Amino acid sequence: MNTPIRVAGTLLALIAGSALAQTTAITGATVHTVGPAGTLENATIIIDGGRITNVGTNISIPAGATRIDASGKIITPGLFSPLGQIGLSEVGAVAGTNDSTQRGEDFAASFDVADAFNPRSIVVAISRIDGVTRAGLTPRASGPDELGNFSHVLSGLGTVVHLGDNPEHVVRHGAVVVANFGEAGSGVAGGSRAAAVQVLRAALDDALDYQRNKEAYDRGDWREYSVSRTDLNALQSVLDRSAAMLFNVNRASDISVVIQLAEEFNIRAIVAGGSEAWMVADRLAAASVPVILDGINNLPGNFDLVNARLDSASILVNAGVTVAFGASAQTHNARLLTQSAGISVANGLTWAQALEAITLAPARIYGVDGFLGSLETGKEADLVVWSADPLELTSYPDQVYIRGDPVSMQSRQTLLRDRYLQTESERPPAFRH
Amino acid sequence: MSKLISPIIPLAALLLLSACEPGADGNDMAPYASRYQPLASQPTILKGATVLTGTGERLENADVVMRGGKIVAVGPDLDAGDMAVVDASGMWITPGVIDAHSHLGAYPSPGVDAHSDGNEATDPNTAQVWVEHSVWPQDPGFVAALEGGVTSLQILPGSANLFGGRGVTLKNVPGRNVMEMKFPDAPYGLKMACGENPKRVYGSQRRSPATRMGNVAGYRSAWIEAADYRMKRDNAASGKGEPPKRDLRLETLAGVLDGEILVHNHCYRADEMSVMFEIADEFDYKITAFHHGVEAYKIADLLREHDTCAAIWADWYGFKMEAFDGIRENAALLDRADTCTVMHSDSDMGIQRLHQESAKVMGAAAKVGIDIPPERAIRWISSNAAKALGIADVVGTLEAGKMADVTVWDGSPFSVYTKTQKVYIDGALVYDRNNPSGNPVTDFTLGTSAQHGGAQ
Numbered sequence: 001m002n003t004p005i006r007v008a009g010t011l012l013a014l015i016a017g018s019a020l021a022q023t024t025a026i027t028g029a030t031v032h033t034v035g036p037a038g039t040l041e042n043a044t045i046i047i048d049g050g051r052i053t054n055v056g057t058n059i060s061i062p063a064g065a066t067r068i069d070a071s072g073k074i075i076t077p078g079l080f081s082p083l084g085q086i087g088l089s090e091v092g093a094v095a096g097t098n099d100s101t102q103r104g105e106d107f108a109a110s111f112d113v114a115d116a117f118n119p120r121s122i123v124v125a126i127s128r129i130d131g132v133t134r135a136g137l138t139p140r141a142s143g144p145d146e147l148g149n150f151s152h153v154l155s156g157l158g159t160v161v162h163l164g165d166n167p168e169h170v171v172r173h174g175a176v177v178v179a180n181f182g183e184a185g186s187g188v189a190g191g192s193r194a195a196a197v198q199v200l201r202a203a204l205d206d207a208l209d210y211q212r213n214k215e216a217y218d219r220g221d222w223r224e225y226s227v228s229r230t231d232l233n234a235l236q237s238v239l240d241r242s243a244a245m246l247f248n249v250n251r252a253s254d255i256s257v258v259i260q261l262a263e264e265f266n267i268r269a270i271v272a273g274g275s276e277a278w279m280v281a282d283r284l285a286a287a288s289v290p291v292i293l294d295g296i297n298n299l300p301g302n303f304d305l306v307n308a309r310l311d312s313a314s315i316l317v318n319a320g321v322t323v324a325f326g327a328s329a330q331t332h333n334a335r336l337l338t339q340s341a342g343i344s345v346a347n348g349l350t351w352a353q354a355l356e357a358i359t360l361a362p363a364r365i366y367g368v369d370g371f372l373g374s375l376e377t378g379k380e381a382d383l384v385v386w387s388a389d390p391l392e393l394t395s396y397p398d399q400v401y402i403r404g405d406p407v408s409m410q411s412r413q414t415l416l417r418d419r420y421l422q423t424e425s426e427r428p429p430a431f432r433h
Numbered sequence: 434m435s436k437l438i439s440p441i442i443p444l445a446a447l448l449l450l451s452a453c454e455p456g457a458d459g460n461d462m463a464p465y466a467s468r469y470q471p472l473a474s475q476p477t478i479l480k481g482a483t484v485l486t487g488t489g490e491r492l493e494n495a496d497v498v499m500r501g502g503k504i505v506a507v508g509p510d511l512d513a514g515d516m517a518v519v520d521a522s523g524m525w526i527t528p529g530v531i532d533a534h535s536h537l538g539a540y541p542s543p544g545v546d547a548h549s550d551g552n553e554a555t556d557p558n559t560a561q562v563w564v565e566h567s568v569w570p571q572d573p574g575f576v577a578a579l580e581g582g583v584t585s586l587q588i589l590p591g592s593a594n595l596f597g598g599r600g601v602t603l604k605n606v607p608g609r610n611v612m613e614m615k616f617p618d619a620p621y622g623l624k625m626a627c628g629e630n631p632k633r634v635y636g637s638q639r640r641s642p643a644t645r646m647g648n649v650a651g652y653r654s655a656w657i658e659a660a661d662y663r664m665k666r667d668n669a670a671s672g673k674g675e676p677p678k679r680d681l682r683l684e685t686l687a688g689v690l691d692g693e694i695l696v697h698n699h700c701y702r703a704d705e706m707s708v709m710f711e712i713a714d715e716f717d718y719k720i721t722a723f724h725h726g727v728e729a730y731k732i733a734d735l736l737r738e739h740d741t742c743a744a745i746w747a748d749w750y751g752f753k754m755e756a757f758d759g760i761r762e763n764a765a766l767l768d769r770a771d772t773c774t775v776m777h778s779d780s781d782m783g784i785q786r787l788h789q790e791s792a793k794v795m796g797a798a799a800k801v802g803i804d805i806p807p808e809r810a811i812r813w814i815s816s817n818a819a820k821a822l823g824i825a826d827v828v829g830t831l832e833a834g835k836m837a838d839v840t841v842w843d844g845s846p847f848s849v850y851t852k853t854q855k856v857y858i859d860g861a862l863v864y865d866r867n868n869p870s871g872n873p874v875t876d877f878t879l880g881t882s883a884q885h886g887g888a889q
Contacts (some may be wrong), residue, residue, distance in 0.1 A: 093629070093753035123751065279882070299542040299574055299781050300883065306543075307882040332751040339789065342849030393789050393849050394796030413750070413760045420730050420766055421801060429731070 023048045024404070025061040028071030029385065032352075034360045035374035039352075045075065047381040050404035055375050076355060076390050077375050078133025078382030078402065080362035081334035082292045083272055083326035086135045087117040087124050087161065092332070101142040102156075103149040108203065108227050109177045110234035111156030113139045119161075119169050123332055125411035128163040130335035131390070133382040133402045134171065136160050136366055138246065138272075138328060141180040141188050150188045153199040154179050154227075157234060158246055160366050162382070164402030175366045176270060177238050181249040181258065182304045197257055202226040204265050207235035244268035244367070246292075248328065251304040252276035259287045270365055272328065274316075275308035281319035290322035290365045295340025295357075297327070313357065314348025324362035342391035354391060380404070465565065467615035469604055471859035476500040476516035479526055479841060487528040487815040487830035491808035497526055499837035502859035507831045524854060525845055527811050528831055529584025529605075529838030531818035532784050533744045534697075534724050534777035538603075538611070539564050539588055541572030542781060542877075552591035553598060557635050557642060558655050560623065561681035562598035564590045568611040571875045574781040576886040579605050579864050579873070581785035582840035582853045585616055587822050589724075590624045592699040593634045595642065595651045597624035599685055600697055602822050606858055607873040620695050620823040622721075623685055625652070627700035627709060628755050649708060656716040659686030695721035695823050697744075701755035703731035710739055722821040724777060725749075727759035733770035742773035742821040746783070747790040764791070764813060765798035765805060775821050776813040787814045788846035795847060807847055 024047040031043040033055060044061065046054040061067065090097035099116035117137060118124075127135070139156035158176035161169040180188060185196025206225040210232040216222040217229075225232060237243035247258045250273040259280070262269035271277055274291040277284060284291065293313055300306045316323045325340035341354035349357070363373025371380050381404040388395040400407050419432045462468065477499050484495040484507060496511040497504065539551040550567035553559040568588055578586065583605050590597035600622030601615060608614040627648060636643030642651050662683040669676035677683075688694035696713070700706045700723045713720050722742035723729060727750060729736060729743040736743055745767075750759025767774040776791050778784035791810045798805050819829025828836045837860035844851035856864035864872050864886070872886035 091751055091754055091757060296782055298785075298883070298885075299577055300877075300881070302543050302545065309882065309884045311884070333748060336748075339849060343786075346850045346852055391849055392796075393792040394799065394847065396796055396800055416758055417760050417762045417801065421762075423734075423770075 023053075023062050023065040024068060025065040026068045026070050026075065026383075026385075027061070028069055029073040029075045031055065031075045031375060032077075032355055033375040034077050034352075034356050035376040037376070042071075045375065045381075045383065047401070047404045050381055052375060052377055052379050052381045054377055070385055072387075073398065074386040074388070074390060075375070076131075076384050076386065077359040077373060078384055078400065079131045079337050079358050080134045080136075080324070080373065081127070081132050081326055081330070081337060082136040082324050082362040082365060083138050083328045084135065084331040084334050085113075085137060085140070086127055086132075086163070086331055086334055087119060087121040088113055088137055089331050090118075090121055090123065100137075101140045101151055103142055103145045103151045105149075106228065107156065108152035108154040108231045109156065109238075110228070110230040111139055112159075112174070113137050113156060114159040114161075114170055114173055117159075117161055117169060119163075119167070122412040124163050125408070126332070126413055127334050128400055128402065128407055129397065129409050129411050129414070131384040131397045131400055132163060132334050132337065133384070133400065134160060134162050134363070134372060135334065136175070136326075136362070138176070138178050140328065141184050141248070143187060152227075153185055153189050153196045154203060154231070157243075160368055162402055164405060164407060166403055166405070171372070172366060172368050174234070174237060174243055175368070176244045176246040177234060179245055179247045181247050182251050182254045183302055184248055193254060197261070199226070200261070203231065203235060204239070204267075207232050207239055208265075211236060211239065238267050239265065241266070241268050244270050244365075246270040246272050248272050250275040250308075252279040252307070254304070255280050256283065259283055259289060262287060262289060272326070275305040275312070277321070278309065278312040278315040279307060281316050281321055284316070285320035290324070290361070291316055292324045292326045292362070292365065294327040295325040295344050310343065311347040313344040313354075317349060317353050317357075322361050322364055323357050324365055325357050326362065338391050338395075339393060342393065345391060351391065465563070465612065467617045468612040469606065469608070469615055469617055470613075471502050472606070472861035472863065474499070474502055474837075474857075474860035474862070477519060477857075477860065478511060478513045478516055479519045479521040479524075479839070480513070482521035482524045482526040482841070483845075484831060485525065485527045485808050485811040486832065487811055488832065489808055489812060491806070497831060497839060499839065499857065499860040502837055502861070504831055504833055504835045504837050504839075506833055519841075519855070521841060523843070525842040525851075526831070527582070527840050527842065527846060528815035528829055529840050529856065529858065530582040530787055530814045531822065531829060532578070532583055532586040532778050532787060532814075533722065533742075533775050533818045533821045534779045535578075535586045535588055535784055536591065536779070537574040537578065537586065537588060537781060537784070538568030538570065538572045539590070541569045542574050552593040554591075554593035554634050557594050557631055557640075557651050558596045558682065559590075559594050559598050560596040560655070560683075560685040562590065563601065564588050564598055564624075565601040565611045565615070568601070568603075568614070570608045570610060570614060571877045573875045573878045573883065573885050574784070575605055575607070576873050576875055576878070577781065578784045579856055580853060580866075580885065582788065582842070582846070582856055583784055584838040584840065584856060584858050585819075585822070585824070585828060586784070587622060587697070589622065589697060592624070592626035592630045595626060595631050595648060596655060596686070597626060599694070600624050602824065604858055606863060607875070616824060618827075620693060621685075621688065622695045622697045622822070623689050625696060625698045627698065627705045628702065629753055630699070645705065649712065652712050653715070655686060656690075656712070656718075659683050659690060660716060663687040663690050689718050690716065692719070697722050697724055697821075699724045701725050701727050703728040706732060707735060710735065710741075713739075721823070722773075722775065725756075725779070727756050727763065729772075730760065730763045730766040733767045733772045736767065737770055737772045740773070742775050742817060743767050744775035744777040744818070744821055746779070747776065747793040761793060761797040762801065762803075764794040765803050768805060768809070768813070769803055773817050773820055774813050775817045777818070788851075789849060792847040792849070807845055810847065
């Protein structure tokens with residue numbers, strides 16, 4: 001097994017310097033656009049100013065463009081991780097490195113994790129070299145701290161970021177407000193999932209009332225509300241449908257309540273978790289409520305998940321529900337999106353549907369599909385170059401582009417790997433770097 | 434090993450007893466012994482598959498013959514004779530998957546507090562507990578694992594304690610109780626744990642251990658006590674002095690010093706694993722396997738020299754400080770060094786796809802020029818795992834005379850699109866994807882719409 005080490009660097013060498021070029025043309029690959037053009041063989045993608053300016057076969061390459069030969073490669077849109085805490089959590093069990101939850105009365109809907117995002121987190125590089133170019137950062141519900149404070153049923157604003165080097169990482173601030181139903185909601189609302197619904201209903205009622213009586217409230221001439229002024233303001237985006245409400249919810253009966261609330265308050269709802277969503281697939285489709293599904297979880301971890309099954313995605317998609325893959329506990333391994341997608345293919349999804357569920361579908365769910373999620377003219381140039389089927393677990397990206405720029409394919413893990421790939425040296429490993 | 438008056442039930446006696454048919458009164462077996470009985474099987478030939486034998490070999494268009502619960506022959510163009518013929522063309526056949534690290538039954542689904550039976554976190558040394566006494570056979574995770582091709586698994590206590598208690602190896606068959614699942618004659622394991630967990634659990638109670646040095650003092654003190662107990666026991670056996678009073682905790686530790694109980698040591702960091710080797714040397718016991726070992730790749734040579742397996746994940750990292758240096762190439766670097774490499778799950782999800790976990794490593798390895806073909810990788814979840822559990826002489830490869838624990842896949846097990854088709858345990862068809870009505874369904878799953886086994 002002492003195979004000589006060959007670091008695959010051909011593509012890296014080819015792209016050297018391209019970051020500075022105005023225009024880049026990537027040629028020769030099989031391109032899965034996940035757009036209306038479908039899959040294109042021997043296609044060319046033109047990138048200019050961070051955007052795709054053309055994609056297709058037999059298209060002309062502008063003079064002076066940097067050409068990258070990707071013959072024999074496969075290109076997909078960048079992967080979009082819709083849930084988790086990339087850049088908000090460095091080490092799971094080290095409290096000081098975790099910023100995705102807060103407790104107490106001060107914030108509910110308005111708790112804003114965007115301010116805590118660390119683009120230099122090791123998890124950012126580890127995720128993006130495996131193809132994850134965009135991520136939804138979602139605050140989490142939490143049990144009591146040492147003072148007995150719980151987090152609110154509403155755990156805060158979710159924000160979309162890109163994982164590239166451009167310092168303006170926020171793509172869509174406050175795209176969702178996260179709510180916790182079912183067992184998690186019960187845990188923070190006082191011991192019943194019904195209480196979680198009541199807490200939410202009260203907050204939305206208050207936000208509606210505040211909308212109509214803002215001046216009186218600001219004068220101090222109005223009644224008390226169940227949440228703070230900053231929370232009431234945050235909820236306006238949900239009421240005016242510019243933001244969606246993302247519900248962490250699994251049990252079918254709880255999902256039915258979500259559908260009902262969405263209708264009642266005319267808000268956009270997203271189901272996250274959704275282990276039993278398949279049981280109400282038709283209702284979700286009729287109400288246009290999308291599902292962010294944990295594509296692997298098929299066991300009854302708790303009683304909300306008793307009917308979890310591996311072919312959920314296929315049942316939902318076939319019923320017309322928009323499905324993305326993601327798991328709130330998958331921060332460090334958000335890169336496993338491809339595994340969820342691959343497993344869903346083994347359980348009924350088509351390959352194209354599965355790729356869409358980790359690219360365009362999450363973009364659509366977050367309302368950013370106008371400029372993300374597929375390889376189409378005008379969209380931001382997030383793309384991944386693969387040597388083999390991206391859904392196979394033996395496949396790894398050769399190169400990842402975010403907003404048109406090739407990212408460094410190095411991470412803390414590749415540095416450790418390279419240090420210990422060597423075995424023979426006179427001095428200890430610390431001298432190998 | 435003659436310890437007839439030993440407080441430990443001699444292993445040889447266990448072996449003899451467990452091989453017996455239960456008597457009419459059912460009382461002629463040692464307490465807690467395996468009462469596993471293979472399901473009825475018929476002689477069967479699986480024809481024309483790609484066969485990964487688990488010995489490092491790959492055979493194309495080969496047959497596997499099973500009779501009387503054993504593998505009879507593996508190779509091309511075998512004579513079917515008078516037996517059931519299964520057309521396995523286009524299929525891949527591997528040894529049944531073995532998971533060296535599971536908590537199924539002890540931390541079952543649903544994971545409610547009432548089911549939390551894996552950590553006796555009341556003292557840093559609970560070598561007296563046996564995890565088999567926590568195993569709930571109705572855990573739906575067993576059937577889900579069966580669908581993932583798993584035919585044997587070791588259940589371990591958790592890692593709250595320096596000494597967590599005895600582990601048990603099971604056949605992945607439905608039983609009414611754990612005795613009906615116990616792998617016949619498999620040695621017991623002793624779960625030990627390094628690092629953050631014990632020092633956090635007890636340090637937070639203002640008890641020792643509160644530090645890593647406290648951990649090590651705890652191990653050493655316990656081994657001193659166990660060595661003393663063992664000496665008194667052995668002296669008494671040869672007529673010198675009184676035997677010590679029976680002590681469940683010390684019986685288990687003495688069993689390790691006797692070489693009868695295998696040490697399975699939860700340990701993440703390379704420096705800590707190295708210290709554990711020193712302790713093993715000081716007290717003259719063997720560490721059969723380190724579990725989790727996210728930094729094992731840093732000391733692949735030490736592991737090989739000690740003949741210690743590394744049972745690890747493919748890609749877990751970052752969930753705690755001692756897992757900060759996890760890399761996907763861990764298994765690849767260990768395997769390259771000819772260290773006994775085992776892909777384990779520690780998870781009711783991971784156990785369903787240990788083959789996929791292995792695939793992740795194969796791909797990561799290929800990226801840096803380390804070629805790990807399927808016939809080599811399959812060893813991580815078959816023969817190497819069997820070695821770690823001390824059952825490699827009877828299971829873990831497709832060789833004549835071994836138990837007919839066999840998984841049939843509809844493609845390479847290392848493709849994400851591949852699913853198991855049939856799973857045989859001791860020659861009996863226990864799972865058949867195309868015949869759900871013949872598959873096991875746990876009591877808990879009855880009436881749900883989950884699709885484990887035959888439930889619809």
